[in-house]
Amino acid sequence: MTKEETIQSAVKDAYTFEQYIARIEQLHTEEKATSSPDNKMYYDYSVLGLARMQRVYKKAELNPEITQAVATIQSPQHWVLISESWCGDASQTVPVIARIAEQNPNITLHIVLRDSNPDLMEYYKTNGATSIPILAILDENWSELTVWGPRPAVAQQKVMNYKSTPEAERPAYEELSKEIQKWYNADKGISTQNELAKLIK
Numbered sequence: 315m316t317k318e319e320t321i322q323s324a325v326k327d328a329y330t331f332e333q334y335i336a337r338i339e340q341l342h343t344e345e346k347a348t349s350s351p352d353n354k355m356y357y358d359y360s361v362l363g364l365a366r367m368q369r370v371y372k373k374a375e376l377n378p379e380i381t382q383a384v385a386t387i388q389s390p391q392h393w394v395l396i397s398e399s400w401c402g403d404a405s406q407t408v409p410v411i412a413r414i415a416e417q418n419p420n421i422t423l424h425i426v427l428r429d430s431n432p433d434l435m436e437y438y439k440t441n442g443a444t445s446i447p448i449l450a451i452l453d454e455n456w457s458e459l460t461v462w463g464p465r466p467a468v469a470q471q472k473v474m475n476y477k478s479t480p481e482a483e484r485p486a487y488e489e490l491s492k493e494i495q496k497w498y499n500a501d502k503g504i505s506t507q508n509e510l511a512k513l514i515k
Contacts, residue, residue, distance in 0.1 A: 317437050318456040321394055324434045328394070328424035331371075331412035338364050338399045348399040349429035356400040363405035370503065371409035376417065380507040383514040384417045390454040393423045396431070396438060396463075397447045402491055403465045404447040410503040411449055414510060440464055451513070460513045466505035469494050 315323065329337060338360060341347060347360035393415055397404040408425070415423040428435055428446050438448045438461065445464035452458050465473070476490045 315433070317458070320433050320437065321392075321450070321452065322456055324426045324431045325392070325394060325424040327430070328426045331409070331415075331423060331425065334397070334408075334425045335364070335367065341399070349427050350398075350400060359400035359402065363399055363402065366405040367409045370406060371413060374410050374413045374503050376413060377504060377507050379511040380414055380514075381417060383511040384414060384421070387418050387420050387514065390420050390422070391459070392452040392454070392456060393421055394450045394452065395423060395425045395447060396428050396434065396450075397425055398428050401446050402495060403469070406495070406498040406503070407447055407465065407506050410506045411447075411510070414507065438463075449510075462510055462513055465494075466501070466509055468501075468505060469497055472497070 338348065342357070342361060342364065345354075345357050347353070347356040350356035393411070395408060395411055397408050412423060415421045426434065428444060435444045438450065439445075440448075440463070447465075448461065448463035450458060451460050451462075464470070472490065472494055476484060476487075
């Protein structure tokens, strides 16, 4: 399949943001997470992620830059957002992207799961890794316009700095995760909005 065909195939099983939340809530009744049904650690991350997504979605305030940029979209667009319920970065940015997409009826948001779509992820690797979330913005004919992800530049630099540090000198990965989550909480979605505003223009 071509890239466009792979994307269209993936979105056949896509969720809206509301459906995504509902699916996660359903899985939690069985103590499961998306794409990792039998892993207790991923379930625990998913529980934290759901609470975080609901909080971020409720409190997200869109700035004038992103509001104005989204308002300029005059033709239908497909926003294909690759995520998983257990992903810490996704829990902070997916609800912000959902809020942004709601601002213009020309935008259709399709949330798809990474591990259910390995063929799709082949097109959206970051430095060879299947990092998420990834947002692919496409026109009405499924031609790619731009791509964002897997995290805002400041957070991405923190990850790159960590990976470039010799393993013996690194703190535990959990410490990096905590640092990044603190950064997200302080940032309040502004970096995600600003980066997307520049890509949309």
